[in-house]
Amino acid sequence: MTPLPQSPAAVETRLPATRAGFMRREWLPIMLFVLLALLPFAAMLGPEKYTLSLVTRVMIFALAAISLDLILGYGALVSFGHAAFLGIGGYAVGILAAHGVQDAALQVPVALLASGLFALLTGAISLRTKGVYFIMITLAFGQMAFFFAVSLSAYGGDDGLTLASRSKLFGLAWLENDRFFYALVLALLIGCYALTRAIVASRFGRVIRGAKENPVRMEAVGFSPFRYQLAAYVIAGMICGLAGVLLANQAEFVAPAYMAWQRSGELIVMVILGGLGSLHGAIIGAAAFLLLEEILSGYTEHWKLIFGPFLVLVVLFARGGLLGLLARVRGKDRADG
Amino acid sequence: MTLSLFLVQTLNGLQFGILLFFIAAGLTLVFGVMDFINLAHGVQYMIGAYLAAMFTALTGNFFFGLMLALPSALLFGLLLEFxxxxxxxxxxxxDQVLATFGIIIFLNQAVKVVWGAAPLSVPVPEVLSGTVVLMDGLLYPVYRLALIGSGLAIALLLYILVSYTRIGMLVRAGASNAPMVSALGVDISRLFMVVFGFGAMLAGFAGAMVAPILSVEPGMGDNLLILTFVVIVIGGIGSIRGAFIAALLVGLVDTLGRIFGPFLLRLIMDPSAASQTGRALAPMLIYILMAAVLFFRPAGLFPVRK
Incomplete structure (x- = not known):
């Protein structure tokens, strides 16, 4: 029997386990987070409110994209209904706030519980199917959540629900401060990134990746991939639910549009655009997607005429997304030098 | 709730189902034969509608418009394929999802640039305007009946084409095992192109046919695309027969569910709660149907690949 790799180090021996090796592997995510941490200081020089709000939005979608990458990039579980969790998190905030519960200390657990339960229920059914059928059944559940939100006429129905204010944090209105909110979102992004990194490197993550490569073999060595995949699906759903809580607070608004299938599609696009199965690729993808949208729409109202072909070109000529492109450029540099 | 209401809604459901079938037939073949997820199939339906609207306005006659729109939709599909x-x-x-998503974004915007953001409307052709009396107190528009009739005729044609011709045989063989067909010496890329062009034309035809009864607007194909995916998944990917049955099923369940769901719920709850729950449940019905079908038959009703 082929022994399973025992520890994270076993697989990563391809790179030297030195400090230089660590830096070579990790410079990109570290640089990303340093950049994000320094950005508020640079933002003070320009239109601070605008910059902070834009980048906060980018980080929130990056969080959602990371959660999708966990199951999509590592488990090959193409969820086409992932935006449902954004909506569940958002509506947990909106509905609780409408009933006078404004404290995040209560809203967040409810949001996590609700998205976790939804993921457990739908995941248990969806994971019975494979491949394209999985894509479609997750889409079906996403659409169900969408239409359910549309039917919530007590909470705005189709038009959505405007929040009176952002959530309180233990009774204090800290989130109203854009700088604090930015820092909080960044901290959560780093926290969830570290968590998902730890997950994919663990024995649990190895089973998920093994099931992606060869499910039959995984069963032959004694694992039942279903339970592991379901657990990963629930974790991803909960992280995305957290992103939904943040998104509702950032926009001070929740609407069924959060759960529209186009939104799920956009999340998939972000993950692939950045580079599948690396986690920080998802952050780069979300940033590229939203910033490009923002910049192009500043130039012309027909920015989609540029954005659409851009996506097609990325697929045709930049395999592995932006991260793949970057690796190729760096590889060429090294070959030249 | 009367018999005539039931009949009218059944006809509406049938008509919706046939519309879905036109789009699903092409999609299920492209999917089944080429293993290609084409999210842009919905915009081909939209392009068909716009082309019909444009040519009808140019020629002043819906049938001329249709005659010109069909080959144009075919050419457009082949151009995209190429x-x-x-x-x-x-x-x-x-990769296919990402690229075809990009095409949707581009084309939805492109029709806005070319034809304007405001919805276009196409007049119902003179010959097919008006209504017929189907039974006492039951009037039904002629055009919708014509739509149902032409749909059934095309379904029959497609059935004969797929079941009894050489190209149909290759398509069926391709759906169950494309590499084997290729190994037997069939030019698979030509087969792909034929299937693709045909699917694009059918979707364009669907768009052209509904142009007189729906408003022609950017993004009109997006939600229909999702319903079409529901149809082909329920029917079993690659199966024309499955797509036909599933399309009618989805069309009927969706239409009848919206009308009669609240009626049925009223038997067990009070009227206002029933109408609200009914409205909430109705759009979900087909997705519940799909989840249920996949739960019991994970590869759809008529799986092609064993």
Missing amino acids: LIFRHLYARDHL
Whole structure:
């Protein structure tokens, strides 16, 4: 029997386990987070409110994209209904706030519980199917959540629900401060990134990746991939639910549009655009997607005429997304030098 | 709730189902034969509607418009195939999703630039305007009946084409095992192109046919595309027969559910709660149907690949 790799180090021996090796592997995510941490200081020089709000939005979608990458990039579980969790998190905030519960200390657990339960229920059914059928059944559940939100006429129905204010944090209105909110979102992004990194490197993550490569073999060595995949699906759903809580607070608004299938599609696009199965690729993808949208729409109202072909070109000529492109450029540099 | 209401809604459901079938037939073949997820199939329906609207306005006659729109939709589909899609067949599903998503974004915006953002309307052709009396107190528009009739005729034609011709045989063989067909000496890329062009034309035809009864607007194909995916998944990917049955099923369940759901719920709850729950449940019905079908038959009702 082929022994399973025992520890994270076993697989990563391809790179030297030195400090230089660590830096070579990790410079990109570290640089990303340093950049994000320094950005508020640079933002003070320009239109601070605008910059902070834009980048906060980018980080929130990056969080959602990371959660999708966990199951999509590592488990090959193409969820086409992932935006449902954004909506569940958002509506947990909106509905609780409408009933006078404004404290995040209560809203967040409810949001996590609700998205976790939804993921457990739908995941248990969806994971019975494979491949394209999985894509479609997750889409079906996403659409169900969408239409359910549309039917919530007590909470705005189709038009959505405007929040009176952002959530309180233990009774204090800290989130109203854009700088604090930015820092909080960044901290959560780093926290969830570290968590998902730890997950994919663990024995649990190895089973998920093994099931992606060869499910039959995984069963032959004694694992039942279903339970592991379901657990990963629930974790991803909960992280995305957290992103939904943040998104509702950032926009001070929740609407069924959060759960529209186009939104799920956009999340998939972000993950692939950045580079599948690396986690920080998802952050780069979300940033590229939203910033490009923002910049192009500043130039012309027909920015989609540029954005659409851009996506097609990325697929045709930049395999592995932006991260793949970057690796190729760096590889060429090294070959030249 | 009367018999005539039931009949009218059944006809509406049938008509919706046939519309879905036109789009699903092409999609299920493209999917089944080429293993290609084409999210842009919905915009081909939209393009068909716009082309019909444009040519009808130019020629002043819906039938001339239709005659011109069909080959144009075919050409447009082949152009997309030539420029983009054929480079994606060998890629994995995710690349295909990303690229065709980009095409949707582009074309939805492009029709706005070319034809304006405001919805276009196409007049119902003179010959088919008006209503007929189907039974006492039951009037039904002629055009919708014509739509149902032409749909059934095309379904029959497609059935004969797929079941009894050489190209149909190749298509069926391709759906169950494309590499084997290729190994037997069939030019698979030509087969792909034929299937693709045919699917694009059918979707364009659907768009052209509904142009007189729906408003022609950007993004009109997006939600229909999702319903079409529901149809082909319920029917079993690659199966024309499955697509036909599933399309009618989805069309009927959706239409009848919206009307009669609240009626049925009223038996067990009070009227206002029933109408609210009914409205909430109705759009979900087909997705519940799909989840249920996949729960019991994970490869759809008529699986092609064993």
